[in-house]
Amino acid sequence: MSEAEPFAVRWKRRLRTIPIMLAATAALVLLSPVVLTAAAIADLARGRRRFPTVRLSMFAMQYAVNDSAEILLAPVLWMVAGFGTLLDGPASIRRHQRLQEWSVAVLARRAERLLGVCLDLDAQSTAALTPGPVIVLCRHVSIVDASIPTLLYQRLGHHTRGVIMAELLADPGFDLIYRRTGSVFIPRDNGPEAIALLQPLRHSVDRSTAVVIYPEGRLYRAELRVRFLTKIAGADPGRGRRLATLRHVLPPRPGGVLALLDAIPSADVVVIAHAGLDQFARFTDLARAAPLARPLTVTAWRIRSADIPHDPMERVAWLDEQWLRVDEWIDQQLTPTPTAHPGKAPPRVS
Numbered sequence: 001m002s003e004a005e006p007f008a009v010r011w012k013r014r015l016r017t018i019p020i021m022l023a024a025t026a027a028l029v030l031l032s033p034v035v036l037t038a039a040a041i042a043d044l045a046r047g048r049r050r051f052p053t054v055r056l057s058m059f060a061m062q063y064a065v066n067d068s069a070e071i072l073l074a075p076v077l078w079m080v081a082g083f084g085t086l087l088d089g090p091a092s093i094r095r096h097q098r099l100q101e102w103s104v105a106v107l108a109r110r111a112e113r114l115l116g117v118c119l120d121l122d123a124q125s126t127a128a129l130t131p132g133p134v135i136v137l138c139r140h141v142s143i144v145d146a147s148i149p150t151l152l153y154q155r156l157g158h159h160t161r162g163v164i165m166a167e168l169l170a171d172p173g174f175d176l177i178y179r180r181t182g183s184v185f186i187p188r189d190n191g192p193e194a195i196a197l198l199q200p201l202r203h204s205v206d207r208s209t210a211v212v213i214y215p216e217g218r219l220y221r222a223e224l225r226v227r228f229l230t231k232i233a234g235a236d237p238g239r240g241r242r243l244a245t246l247r248h249v250l251p252p253r254p255g256g257v258l259a260l261l262d263a264i265p266s267a268d269v270v271v272i273a274h275a276g277l278d279q280f281a282r283f284t285d286l287a288r289a290a291p292l293a294r295p296l297t298v299t300a301w302r303i304r305s306a307d308i309p310h311d312p313m314e315r316v317a318w319l320d321e322q323w324l325r326v327d328e329w330i331d332q333q334l335t336p337t338p339t340a341h342p343g344k345a346p347p348r349v350s
Contacts, residue, residue, distance in 0.1 A: 010175075017172045018071055025064040032061060048288075055114040056287035062110045066103045067173035073099060074176040087180055096180045101154050103173070108151050116291025117144060119274075121152065125300040128270055131158050133205040134302075135260050137319075138272040139249055139326055140214040143283055148298065149212045149272055161205070163198065163213040163256055182209075186256070188217070195259040202263045210270070211260060215252035215319065221281065225250050242320050248278065248330040252323045254316045261308065261315065268305050273326040274298045275333035297333055301325075 028035065039053040077099070078084050081092035111117040129152055136149050150160045161182040169175045169185055179185060182204055186194035205211060218224060228251050233240025243251045261267075276296035280286040303322075309315050 013169065014172060014175060017170055017175065021064065021067055021172050022071060025068040028061045028064050035061075050291065052288050052290040055290045056284075059107075059110050059114050063107060066106060067171065070099060070103060070173035070177045074180075077180075093181055096177055097159055100177055100181055103177075104147060104150055104154060107147070111144070114290065115286065116293070117286075118295045119148065119152070119298050120295040121298045121300070125298065126152075126156075128300045128302040129153060129156060129210075131210050132207050133209045133211065133264060133267050134270045135257075135264060135267045136160070136210050136212040136270045136272060137215050137252075137257065137322065138212060139220070139274065139330075140216050140218070141220040141249075142277040142280055142286065143219070144280075144286065145274060145277055146214075148274060148296075149210065152272070152298070152300075153210050158208045158210060160210045160212050161201070163211065163260070165217075194256060198256065198259045199263050201260070205264055205267070211264065211267070213256050213260060215254070215257050215323065216250035217253045217256075218250065219281075220248070220250050220278075239316070239320065242317070243324070245324070246327050248334070249323055249327050252319050254319050257319055258312060258315055266305055269303045269308060269322075270300055271303070271322050271326065272298065272300045273329050275330050278330070278334065299329060 035057055036054055039057045040051060043049075043051045043053045077092065077095050078087065080095065081087045081089065086092050131153070136153075138145065138149050140146070150162070153160050159181070161184070162178065164174070164178065164183055164185050166185045166187050174183075174185075182201075184197050184201065186197050201211060225246060229240065229243060229246065232243060232251055261269075274296050276292070276294060277286070280289065286292075309318050
């Protein structure tokens with residue numbers, strides 16, 4: 001999960017995940033005529049004239065090809081970086097960033113062409129994204145939205161570093177490339193360790209960097225929202241009452257956000273909210289609806305570092321306020337009214 005992760009643990013995982021991914025990619029490519037024919041037959045048998053299963057299969061193949069390319073290029077980049085001695089150097093990080101950016105751009109094009117996933121972001125929100133550096137807080141309802149901040153910043157010529165759950169180290173592309181570009185993989189249920197892992201970011205971000213975190217910590221599910229709100233109400237009745245009106249997001253988990261604010265005290269915060277994936281709880285649900293008829297509506301707003309409280313309790317209340325604002329904006333997109341303005345953030349919730 002960090003450089004402190006034992007070498008044996010890391011390579012025990014990689015000796016399992018890397019061959020599986022390479023073998024799966026080879027099988028998908030070699031058997032693609034059979035796979036795509038079977039997918040087309042399945043779609044026709046179900047009357048799906050837009051061939052969503054074919055589209056999903058082609059996207060999965062592209063993902064596997066990208067991941068395998070990252071796996072195969074990782075040792076080359078390691079050798080170029082002085083056989084690993086200069087992996088943390090600026091030149092090595094730039095090389096890995098270019099590979100990461102290529103992969104994200106290719107997958108974004110395939111997602112748009114095959115699945116109809118494209119982003120609608122207004123000019124005001126685009127202006128809010130400018131780094132300097134920034135901490136980005138993004139809602140999390142689908143595995144698809146995990147790439148939204150990176151894609152938006154990449155289009156502006158900036159880099160992102162993610163605060164990513166350690167479970168994703170099972171994806172060898174993430175394991176090999178993303179950690180080398182400065183992303184941090186944190187354990188889900190070990191708060192002190194996660195906070196400690198975020199501290200080195202203090203020395204490794206610049207004006208072109210956005211550090212992305214998903215404060216909810218998990219994909220949104222209605223049953224999780226009820227469970228987490230109940231737990232919060234029992235532990236902190238005041239905070240429970242403050243968050244009780246949430247409808248479309250999970251209550252934010254403050255630990256990682258507060259650790260980032262401490263680690264990068266000069267950073268502004270950008271909040272990214274989106275709507276359009278809410279009815280697709282699973283990736284297969286999205287695939288059945290592909291291609292989507294409407295773009296994903298995205299909004300963003302910026303809070304200057306000087307306007308962020310310093311007291312930890314006040315920061316938790318501030319974070320809750322931002323998430324109430326996210327929730328209100330999503331509700332406006334899902335239940336539009338004559339006064340609603342898609343893509344525009346609602347008034348500040350207090």
